[in-house]
Amino acid sequence: MEALKGINLIENKSIAIIGGGPGGLTLARLLQLKGANVKVYERDENRHIRLQGATLDLHFESGLKAIETAGLLNAFKENYRPDNDKYRVVDQNGIIFHDDHLKESTGDFGDEWFRPEIDRGPLRDILLDSLEPETVVWDSHIVSVENIENGWQIVFQNGNIANADIVIGADGANSKIRPFVTPIKPVYSGVTYLVGNIENSEKNTPQINSLLKGGKISAMADSKTLFLSAKGDGSLDFYIGWKTDENWAAKSGIDFKNAKQVQTWFKEEFKNWSNIWQELFKENETTFVPRPLYGMPSDQNWETQSNITLLGDAAHLLPPNGEGVNAAMLDALELSENLTNGKFLNLKEAIADYEKEMFERFVKEEKVTEDFLDFMYSPKGLEIMVEMFHELPN
Numbered sequence: 001m002e003a004l005k006g007i008n009l010i011e012n013k014s015i016a017i018i019g020g021g022p023g024g025l026t027l028a029r030l031l032q033l034k035g036a037n038v039k040v041y042e043r044d045e046n047r048h049i050r051l052q053g054a055t056l057d058l059h060f061e062s063g064l065k066a067i068e069t070a071g072l073l074n075a076f077k078e079n080y081r082p083d084n085d086k087y088r089v090v091d092q093n094g095i096i097f098h099d100d101h102l103k104e105s106t107g108d109f110g111d112e113w114f115r116p117e118i119d120r121g122p123l124r125d126i127l128l129d130s131l132e133p134e135t136v137v138w139d140s141h142i143v144s145v146e147n148i149e150n151g152w153q154i155v156f157q158n159g160n161i162a163n164a165d166i167v168i169g170a171d172g173a174n175s176k177i178r179p180f181v182t183p184i185k186p187v188y189s190g191v192t193y194l195v196g197n198i199e200n201s202e203k204n205t206p207q208i209n210s211l212l213k214g215g216k217i218s219a220m221a222d223s224k225t226l227f228l229s230a231k232g233d234g235s236l237d238f239y240i241g242w243k244t245d246e247n248w249a250a251k252s253g254i255d256f257k258n259a260k261q262v263q264t265w266f267k268e269e270f271k272n273w274s275n276i277w278q279e280l281f282k283e284n285e286t287t288f289v290p291r292p293l294y295g296m297p298s299d300q301n302w303e304t305q306s307n308i309t310l311l312g313d314a315a316h317l318l319p320p321n322g323e324g325v326n327a328a329m330l331d332a333l334e335l336s337e338n339l340t341n342g343k344f345l346n347l348k349e350a351i352a353d354y355e356k357e358m359f360e361r362f363v364k365e366e367k368v369t370e371d372f373l374d375f376m377y378s379p380k381g382l383e384i385m386v387e388m389f390h391e392l393p394n
Contacts, residue, residue, distance in 0.1 A: 007342045009350055010036050016154060016164035018177050020044065020136055022056075022063075022120075023312035023328030024170030025127035029070045030336035032132055040131075041140035041154065041162065043171075047128055055216075055229055056123060057085055057115040062326035064109070064116075066333040075126045076118065077109070081232055084117035084215055089385050092221035092273040094211055097382065098389045101213055119232045137162070142176040150307065166347070167308045168335070170328070173294065175314035182302035186294035189319045191373055192248055193291040194240040194262070198283060201236040205279040212236060220382040222272055238280055239320075242269065243377050249290035256288040293319035293373075298366040304355055306348035311335060316362040321369040331358060 015031060017024045020042030031038050058064045058076075067076050086100035108114055128136065141157040145167070154162045169177025173186070201209040211217060212230050219226040225241040245251065254261050263281035270277070280286070295318040309315075312328030335354045344350040375384045 013165040019171030027332035034340040060112040062330035066329040079122040086215035304352040
């Protein structure tokens with residue numbers, strides 16, 4: 001095996017990464033550090049498109065490990081948000097059952113339990129700024145993909161055409177690349193989120209903002225949840241969760257751009273909940289996005305190919321569990337190492353080993369996520385959540 005040392009499987013190969021999220025950008029950075037010829041094709045029109053989504057907590061063994069390997073830890077430290085990881089667990093009336101704000105922050109980088117928070121926008125900027133100029137090709141909405149002579153031709157909506165020797169799908173839950181790897185589709189979890197963002201939460205949701213205290217909240221009661229997260233721009237993200245039919249949004253008849261209609265629904269569905277949460281519906285400009293939660297089956301598998309693979313949600317979508325971005329960045333780290341570490345005879349072997357490790361991690365995470373949803377949306381969800389926090393190391 002020593003004779004293989006130094007073999008560069010991606011030498012003279014062009015690599016197309018589809019999707020400019022944290023996973024795809026991390027992979028591009030790591031591959032460029034190894035001299036790869038890589039392009040990232042992102043459907044956003046430009047880097048300044050406003051990003052939604054809650055803040056991200058990166059983990060010692062995955063997201064942070066990838067950031068450090070990419071040589072970006074100092075940039076991360078300059079942009080993360082201390083204390084944003086502090087959690088409050090409350091009931092439907094806003095009564096606090098667990099409060100991280102009562103504890104001193106003792107964790108720091110290098111501690112396996114330290115999970116620093118960063119907004120999606122700054123994380124993406126760190127990764128984008130680390131790439132060579134023109135690496136990301138914006139406004140790249142895929143129309144078709146075709147396998148031509150052991151390579152790939154990708155046609156985009158704007159008329160552009162790209163050719164690549166290797167394609168890596170990092171394009172999320174609705175991946176355009178996944179069908180070229182496997183026909184297996186995600187299944188509905190039984191839970192739906194109603195997602196929104198409130199600008200200037202201090203002014204527009206003063207009671208909730210005070211309770212949030214710059215961190216995060218899980219409100220739980222009646223087998224329902226409400227997650228809230230403060231963001232660096234002064235806004236807050238919220239996720240209203242409950243068990244319902246997969247097609248609830250279409251059947252509801254609700255105009256999700258009409259806050260009053262959504263408020264009427266909330267008052268009925270969450271009728272035992274305090275009026276404090278009504279602040280979420282005060283701003284007529286708020287758009288509510290219904291999001292049924294899906295996940296890939298735990299027994300998914302596919303036959304490895306030598307010039308195409310997947311990472312992140314495109315490969316192993318699960319309902320939100322705190323691991324999504326971290327899993328994608330760990331995928332990027334492990335795939336980049338397999339492609340460049342000289343341990344494999346050819347691309348197919350390198351990709352097969354990556355996919356094997358990825359599947360093993362996914363099976364474990366799928367079980368944890370299934371158990372997580374079971375207790376979160378049970379009558380004892382609040383009680384179990386509080387017990388879990390008390391069992392964590394200080």
